[in-house]
Each structure stands twice: as C-alpha cells, then as structure tokens.
Amino acid sequence: MHISIASGKGGTGKTLVSLLLSAANPNALLIDCDVEEPNLHLFLNPEQTHPEQTITVPVPAFDAGKCIRCGRCADRCLYNALALVPAGPMLFEELCHSCGGCLAACRDGAITERPREVGTLTFARAASRPATQVIAGHLAIGVASGIPLIKALKAEAAQGHVDVIADCPPGTACSTVAALRGSDYCLLVTEPTPFGLHDLGQAIAVIKLLGLPAAVILNKSEGAEADAQAEAFCASHNLSILARIPHDEKLAAAYANGEVPDSLIAIGQSIWRELLGEGWWAQ
Numbered sequence: 001m002h003i004s005i006a007s008g009k010g011g012t013g014k015t016l017v018s019l020l021l022s023a024a025n026p027n028a029l030l031i032d033c034d035v036e037e038p039n040l041h042l043f044l045n046p047e048q049t050h051p052e053q054t055i056t057v058p059v060p061a062f063d064a065g066k067c068i069r070c071g072r073c074a075d076r077c078l079y080n081a082l083a084l085v086p087a088g089p090m091l092f093e094e095l096c097h098s099c100g101g102c103l104a105a106c107r108d109g110a111i112t113e114r115p116r117e118v119g120t121l122t123f124a125r126a127a128s129r130p131a132t133q134v135i136a137g138h139l140a141i142g143v144a145s146g147i148p149l150i151k152a153l154k155a156e157a158a159q160g161h162v163d164v165i166a167d168c169p170p171g172t173a174c175s176t177v178a179a180l181r182g183s184d185y186c187l188l189v190t191e192p193t194p195f196g197l198h199d200l201g202q203a204i205a206v207i208k209l210l211g212l213p214a215a216v217i218l219n220k221s222e223g224a225e226a227d228a229q230a231e232a233f234c235a236s237h238n239l240s241i242l243a244r245i246p247h248d249e250k251l252a253a254a255y256a257n258g259e260v261p262d263s264l265i266a267i268g269q270s271i272w273r274e275l276l277g278e279g280w281w282a283q
Contacts (some may be wrong), residue, residue: 004168004179006179006180007170007203008170008172008200009196010170011170012219013219013220015040016189017271021268022129028163028164029164029165031135031156032134035146035153041124043258044127045128047127052120053123056117057116058100060089060112060114064087066109068110072106073105073106081095094145118145118148119139181210185275186214187214188200188203188239189217190219191219192221196230214239217243218230243270245267
C-alpha cells in the first residue's frame, strides 16, 4: 500500500506522522519527497546502503553551424524557455520542461539534447531499525522544479515494495501533486486551529481533484472540546479523523531532539490497523 502524508502547509506534523507509521511498520519503505528540504535523516541517523544516484533531465543543445535562426523552436516552446536573439536560440533552463518539442520543430538538425542534473537520490537504512529503508531526494541548487526528481524517487519506490510511506512536500503546489499521484491513500495532517483548517481545505481540494481516498490526522490535539471545530470541518467534507496526536510539551521536546517517543508509536499502529485491517502485522 502506498500511503502519502500531506498537508496544506509546512509545520503541521507530516514528518512526525511519517516517522510514526515507519516505527509501527519497520518493513515499510520510507521516501522523502520533500526534495527541497528533506529532513527524515535528522531522526533516523541513516546508514548508506547504495551509491548516490544522480538524476538528470534532457535539455536542448544547439549547433550554431547548423542553426539558420528560423525561430521555429522558440515558437514551439509552450513554456517560453527559448528566445531567439541575434546570436541564435537562448535557453532558460529553469523554464524547460524537457518535452522535446523544440527538437521536433527543428528541420535542420541543429538541436540535440544534453543531460542537466536536477538532483540526487540517497539510499539508506535506519541505524536503529535496519529493516527500515529510506530513499530521499535532494534537489540541486538552482533547480526550479523538483517534479522530475520526485518522479524518479517514486519510480525507485515502486520496485517491489509492499508498503510505501511518502512524506510529501508541504502545500498544494505542482510538486505536491506529483508526489500524491498514484497513491493508494492520503493522510492529511492538520492542527485544530482556524489557520490549520483553512490550509486543510486547500489540501482537500487537491485530493478531490486527484480522486484519492483520504483521512485526517489531528496534530496538537487538546481534547474533544478544543477539536470540535476541526471535527465539524472534517465532517462537512466527509473525511474521518483517523488519529489524534496530543499537544504535549514533553512530546514536543523529544521531537525537537530528533526522537520519536515510544508513547506515539501506538498511534502509528492504530493507523495501520485502520488502513490494512487487524492482521496487517502478519503480512
């Protein structure tokens, strides 16, 4: 089962929920799709298991001797990544989507493709739980979009793993959508505050567009009375609250020190039981 952990904004507890699920099911593969700022390694002290993999995408390269400066490549580009200047086509790499349209438009063989590095994948296992494998994406400095890296990360995760836990990028931008696509289930993490519920509403809109089944995890819960507004909000969107993480100073202090408190692992176990049934641990 591929479970994505998402939220409408950063800082709600996505990484915490990912860690709880991983601690409760050490055989699940943990992937860090927040490629702009991966942080699972801060809690797992991972040990490298495979060489780092460089991920590249094709971008156009121009042969000045063959280019007749007709401008067809720039006209074809839907993303304005090419501009025709007196010296020939000028490429804005950060806008290029590697679609190959310019290559198809050129009739003079003046365009080929060259690889552009967008980031790396690291492969490791948790030092304290050797069965827990972790794959993380690290976006290269200066690269505008993490989508190609996220796709490569998910392709690696699809190689025979039964259960996958994906810590998605925060918010509702294109990178989040790329991380969510193909999931079996999404857990939306939020705080029971007006700001948290506002951002949760944006995340719910994305989930509905993708047609993903989902449920909510309430972080920093202070009891039924304090959570009443969040419960009503979730009910209005036909979403169940699958678990609650208490708002507790000791838990927060442990998390700040890079620890996952044992008292919270039971929450991860209950989430797995809800998703996979009572016999999930026997699989």
